Structure formats: structure tokens, C-alpha cells
Amino acid sequence: MKVSKFGGTSVASAAQIKKVAAIIKEDAARKIVVVSAPGKRFDDDIKVTDLLISLANASLSGNDAEKELQAVVERYADIAAGLGLGDEIVQVIEQDLRDRIGQSKENRDLFVDQLKASGEDNNAKLIAAYFSSIGLEAEYVNPKEAGLIVSDEPGRARALPEAYENLRNLRDRKGVVVFPGFFGYSKDGVMMTFARGGSDITGSILAAAIGAELYENFTDVDSVFAANPRVVDQPVEIKRMTYREMRELSYAGFSVFHDEALMPAFQHSVPVCIKNTNNPSAEGTMIVAEREYTKSPVIxxxxxxxxxxxxxxxxxxxxxxxxxxxxxxxxxxxxxxxxxxxxxxxxxxxxxxxxxxxxxxxxxxxxxxxxxxxxxxxxxxxxxxxxxxxxxxxxxxxxxxxxxxxxxxxxxxxxxxxxxxxxxxxxxxxxxxxxxxxxxxxxxxxxxxxxxxxxx
Structure with a gap:
């Protein structure tokens, strides 16, 4: 059984989500899919998360936030139309957003966080609906229902030990589980978000909990490179690296994978593979506990x-x-x-x-x-x-x-x-x-x- 996480650019549009579906269909072992909020479709585009932050700020200011709300709904409506889905899923998403806006604004940070988390949550609902529409047996699973219990630390929550016990039950679900990244729930039932790269963290937690044979992290590059390709011309690809090496590089600026996300996988000995949604046949980069010695001491x-x-x-x-x-x-x-x-x-x-x-x-x-x-x-x-x-x-x-x-x-x-x-x-x-x-x-x-x- 594999856990496959798809980042923002991988689920930014209908065309991208169709690629995701093809990847899941290709390998029956890909039973758990973790998704981010829709990212940028092009360089000057606005991520759904940023649209949600604007919506949260408009709501907190006391102004009419209808314009900001419709901007979010339109993004999902555009994706749904491209996937051939009806209006029903868009209405579900719009109602969810209105319900969130109506929640208490006493704690401003929590209010913003729960709106931001709707990006991943509603995208998971939409993607699960699309999978079902094309004949894939799939279901959306909410982190609260699954038992993803986390510490009471807004913006930097950590999965508690009992979360791993609860999430292990996902192995018994039939079909494909579509799971939103980025957030869990405290013991008191309050939604809490993870740190930067939160969807990566969710995927790593799920892979550890179910004892996955592999955690695949799909992004928009074929592999991890030895240096920033925007600075160094055609840097070499890293085919295999250790958890420690990836964590050090992520902490020091490698944006392909957040440093905290590796820990659950590392602690439960789950290998990680960085792959490209746009080129899934590429070998990618394997992250493992130990690797063979290479000629270069610097990876x-x-x-x-x-x-x-x-x-x-x-x-x-x-x-x-x-x-x-x-x-x-x-x-x-x-x-x-x-x-x-x-x-x-x-x-x-x-x-x-x-x-x-x-x-x-x-x-x-x-x-x-x-x-x-x-x-x-x-x-x-x-x-x-x-x-x-x-x-x-x-x-x-x-x-x-x-x-x-x-x-x-x-x-x-x-x-x-x-x-x-x-x-x-x-x-x-x-x-x-x-x-x-x-x-x-x-x-x-x-x-x-x-x-x-x-x-x-």
C-alpha cells in the first residue's frame, strides 16, 4: 500500500487533476491520496490559499466579503466544469465556506486557519467526486472522522501518538481514500493546522500510520537537484539520498520538501519518493535511511x-x-x-x-x-x-x-x-x-x- 501526496501545482486545474487520476489508476497500491489546495496555474496566478486569506481578512474587517467568497468559489467551479462535474459539488463547497465565515471570530488566528484549511478540505471533496465519476471507487475522508488528533498548537500542530493508532484503520477502507492535507483536530475537537508544508506532513503521518511500503510526494519537478536550478544551469539530479540529507537541505532552503514532513516517515522507516505529476514515468528521488557511497562527498x-x-x-x-x-x-x-x-x-x-x-x-x-x-x-x-x-x-x-x-x-x-x-x-x-x-x-x-x- 502506498500513500501519494499531490502538491498545489499538481491539483491547480482540471487538466492537472486528470493527470492525478491517471496516476492513481496506474497503480492499485496507491490507496491513500493526500491533496493540497489548488495552487498556481501559471506564474501570475493566485493560489486558492491566498484567496482564502483575503476572504478571512475581509470577514474580520467587518466588510461585505461576498466578492472575496465568490473568487474562491469560481476557482472551484472552473475546476469542476473542466472535470465534467455538476453544480452539486460547487454548492457543497460554497455552503462550507459560508458556514466557516459564520464561525466565531473571537480568536482571529484560529478563524484565519480554519478558512485556509478549507482549501485542502474542499479540494479533497472535489477530487473524490471526480474519481467516483470516472469509475474509481473513492471516498473523501475528513481528518476528524479518521482520528487525526494533534497537539493544541495553532499553526504548528504535531500528531499525537493516538493519531497513528486511529489512522491505521484507513488500511481497511475499500477503494481510494482522498484525504485533505494541512490540518488535524485537537482532543477538544478544535481544528489545528500544521507548519509550513503542512500537506507534506499529513502525507508523512498517514504513510507512517498505515505502514506504507512507500510515501510518494508528487510535485512539479522530476527529482531533487543538487542545487537551485534557477541559479545553477542544469544541476545534476539526486537519485538517492538519506532522510538526514533531505532534512538538512529542506531546512536550508530546498522548497521541494518541508524539513518537518520527513520525521514521521523516518521514525517509521517508510521510504519517500519525490516524483513529477507531469512526468510520472521519471524515476524521481528516493529518500531512504542509508544510501550507497558516491564519488562526491557533497550531495x-x-x-x-x-x-x-x-x-x-x-x-x-x-x-x-x-x-x-x-x-x-x-x-x-x-x-x-x-x-x-x-x-x-x-x-x-x-x-x-x-x-x-x-x-x-x-x-x-x-x-x-x-x-x-x-x-x-x-x-x-x-x-x-x-x-x-x-x-x-x-x-x-x-x-x-x-x-x-x-x-x-x-x-x-x-x-x-x-x-x-x-x-x-x-x-x-x-x-x-x-x-x-x-x-x-x-x-x-x-x-x-x-x-x-x-x-x-
């Missing part, structure tokens, strides 16, 4: 911008017990999580995602560092990027860091920070954002210029 290079650095300096900092803890506590009080903490004897840098900072928060952080920590200097700088080299073979490869730093130097960039985790699966370089593309190209040339295919 992929990721780059992600939007970082800021909090620099703190104090003489004899290294001899002051609890200094680091108190500094991180200051950040915790401002609801800021950190990414890296490179340090020296008298200096400590804390690298954070820039979106967490505001001018007011920065002012408070600086004030607290001066008043509570009695630092000699503290300041915050912005516009940094992190370049990450990833590969299971890096830990026993001599001279790799030297090769990387030489390539970065030749690209004309200055290295602001170097960090390597204890697992030695990744090596991180902090640089200025303006240098990102040049550094990415230079590192790719250094490590992949003679490598044709990875993980064969």
Missing part, C-alpha cells in the same frame, strides 16, 4: 537568505557562568528562536531569522544586553544568507572545508561565519545576501563539475 548545496546576526562582546565572557543561557533567555522573552551560535573567547554571535525581529524588539534586546549582561558591545546586523553543504560522506573527507572556503573566496565573497554540526552531515557558511548566487555557483562548480549523476 547538495542549499542557500537561504533572510538572516540577522546579534553580535555580543564582553571581556572574559568565557569565564562568566550562565552568560549564554541568559543571552538566549533574552531572546526567548521576545519569542525569538535562534539558528546558530558561533562564539569566541570574548564574543558570541546569535544568528536568527530576520522576520522575527522588529525595530522595537531590537531596541529591547540591545537594552537588556547592556543592562542585564553588562556587555562591552552589542549590535545587530541584517541581510545575511546561509550556504549549506550537505552530504553523508563529508565527515571522513579531508580538505573539504579548504576547498569550500577557496571557492567562496574566488567568488569574491567574505565568510562571516562557519558552523558544522556534530553529525557532520552539513557545513554552514554565513555570507552577505548579495553574494549568494555567485557563491552557490562557485561551490557547485567546485564539487560537481565532474559529477554526472548522484546516488546511482
Amino acid at each position: 547538495g548545496i542549499a542557500a537561504d537568505g533572510g538572516f540577522s546576526t546579534i553580535y555580543v562582546s564582553k571581556y572574559l565572557m568565557n569565564r562568566e557562568l550562565g552568560f549564554g543561557r541568559r543571552l538566549l533567555q533574552i531572546l526567548e522573552e521576545e519569542d525569538i528562536s535562534y539558528e546558530h551560535t558561533p562564539s569566541g573567547i570574548d564574543d558570541l554571535s546569535v544568528i536568527v531569522r530576520s522576520h522575527q525581529l522588529t525595530p522595537e524588539k531590537e531596541e529591547r534586546i540591545i537594552h537588556k544586553c547592556r543592562e542585564e549582561l553588562k556587555v562591552d558591545d552589542v549590535h545587530i546586523e541584517h541581510h545575511f544568507a546561509m550556504i549549506v553543504l550537505v552530504g553523508e560522506g563529508m565527515h571522513n573527507t579531508k580538505g573539504l572545508t579548504a576547498r569550500a572556503t577557496t571557492a567562496i573566496s574566488q567568488a569574491g565573497a567574505n565568510i562571516e561565519m562557519i558552523n558544522q554540526g556534530s553529525s557532520e552531515v552539513s557545513l554552514v557558511f554565513g555570507i552577505h545576501e548579495d553574494d549568494t548566487n555567485n557563491v552557490l555557483k562557485a561551490l557547485y562548480k567546485e564539487f560537481f563539475s565532474t559529477t554526472a549523476v548522484l546516488g546511482v
Whole structure:
């Protein structure tokens, strides 16, 4: 039994959904289908999720939201017409949206979340109806009915242990189960959404729960590439990679798969395959627990911008017990999580995602560092990027860091920070954002210029 998840571009239009149906028909083992909300049909298109956010905001403002509601309904109506479905499914979707708008607005975040989740939920209803119309035995299953019980953490919910026990019963369903991604329900019956890439997380949870032989994640690319193809010309494909490698690359900017989504599959030893809805015969990328050693110690290079650095300096900092803890506590009080903490004897840098900072928060952080920590200097700088080299073979490869730093130097960039985790699966370089593309190209040339295919 396989779980097949289809992303937003794979279910964005009637033509795409017909491809999905053909893929499901092709393999009888594909018994559980997880779907996202309709994504973009073309570059300048608007995703249904964004239309739903506009609808939520209009409703919260107290204005007449009919125009925004009809914009959502029209997208589904267009898909339904293209699939030869009648008006009945469109009426079901419209009534669902009106019911959601009528719910309590006391908690604004929950109100927005439950409207956003309607994108996946209603698309699952529509796709199940289409499958049935073409002779596929299929049914829509709501996460609440299936028992997808999650923690009470809006926007970052996690599946609870009992959810896996409940979801295992999906194995006994006849035909194809069409399941909406992105959300579950708390023990109190309140809808909760997952983090970014929520539909990927749903698919991974279901694959783990039913003990699937494979979790297929269908997107719009043939495979995972060793570097961003929008920056590097024709990067090599990665044929096989480990969970750890994919998680590191996803965290560092690879948009093809969200880093949190791998954990349920990894913990239950379910292999994952990234495949292309538009080219399903392509081999794709297999993500497994272990892989064969390849010639290149580096399997992929990721780059992600939007970082800021909090620099703190104090003489004899290294001899002051609890200094680091108190500094991180200051950040915790401002609801800021950190990414890296490179340090020296008298200096400590804390690298954070820039979106967490505001001018007011920065002012408070600086004030607290001066008043509570009695630092000699503290300041915050912005516009940094992190370049990450990833590969299971890096830990026993001599001279790799030297090769990387030489390539970065030749690209004309200055290295602001170097960090390597204890697992030695990744090596991180902090640089200025303006240098990102040049550094990415230079590192790719250094490590992949003679490598044709990875993980064969």
C-alpha cells in the first residue's frame, strides 16, 4: 500500500487533476491520496490559499466579503466544469465556506486557519467526486472522522501518538481514500493546522500510520537537484539520498520538501519518493535511511537568505557562568528562536531569522544586553544568507572545508561565519545576501563539475 501526496501545482486545474487520476489508476497500491489546495496555474496566478486569506481578512474587517467568497468559489467551479462535474459539488463547497465565515471570530488566528484549511478540505471533496465519476471507487475522508488528533498548537500542530493508532484503520477502507492535507483536530475537537508544508506532513503521518511500503510526494519537478536550478544551469539530479540529507537541505532552503514532513516517515522507516505529476514515468528521488557511497562527498548545496546576526562582546565572557543561557533567555522573552551560535573567547554571535525581529524588539534586546549582561558591545546586523553543504560522506573527507572556503573566496565573497554540526552531515557558511548566487555557483562548480549523476 502506498500513500501519494499531490502538491498545489499538481491539483491547480482540471487538466492537472486528470493527470492525478491517471496516476492513481496506474497503480492499485496507491490507496491513500493526500491533496493540497489548488495552487498556481501559471506564474501570475493566485493560489486558492491566498484567496482564502483575503476572504478571512475581509470577514474580520467587518466588510461585505461576498466578492472575496465568490473568487474562491469560481476557482472551484472552473475546476469542476473542466472535470465534467455538476453544480452539486460547487454548492457543497460554497455552503462550507459560508458556514466557516459564520464561525466565531473571537480568536482571529484560529478563524484565519480554519478558512485556509478549507482549501485542502474542499479540494479533497472535489477530487473524490471526480474519481467516483470516472469509475474509481473513492471516498473523501475528513481528518476528524479518521482520528487525526494533534497537539493544541495553532499553526504548528504535531500528531499525537493516538493519531497513528486511529489512522491505521484507513488500511481497511475499500477503494481510494482522498484525504485533505494541512490540518488535524485537537482532543477538544478544535481544528489545528500544521507548519509550513503542512500537506507534506499529513502525507508523512498517514504513510507512517498505515505502514506504507512507500510515501510518494508528487510535485512539479522530476527529482531533487543538487542545487537551485534557477541559479545553477542544469544541476545534476539526486537519485538517492538519506532522510538526514533531505532534512538538512529542506531546512536550508530546498522548497521541494518541508524539513518537518520527513520525521514521521523516518521514525517509521517508510521510504519517500519525490516524483513529477507531469512526468510520472521519471524515476524521481528516493529518500531512504542509508544510501550507497558516491564519488562526491557533497550531495547538495542549499542557500537561504533572510538572516540577522546579534553580535555580543564582553571581556572574559568565557569565564562568566550562565552568560549564554541568559543571552538566549533574552531572546526567548521576545519569542525569538535562534539558528546558530558561533562564539569566541570574548564574543558570541546569535544568528536568527530576520522576520522575527522588529525595530522595537531590537531596541529591547540591545537594552537588556547592556543592562542585564553588562556587555562591552552589542549590535545587530541584517541581510545575511546561509550556504549549506550537505552530504553523508563529508565527515571522513579531508580538505573539504579548504576547498569550500577557496571557492567562496574566488567568488569574491567574505565568510562571516562557519558552523558544522556534530553529525557532520552539513557545513554552514554565513555570507552577505548579495553574494549568494555567485557563491552557490562557485561551490557547485567546485564539487560537481565532474559529477554526472548522484546516488546511482
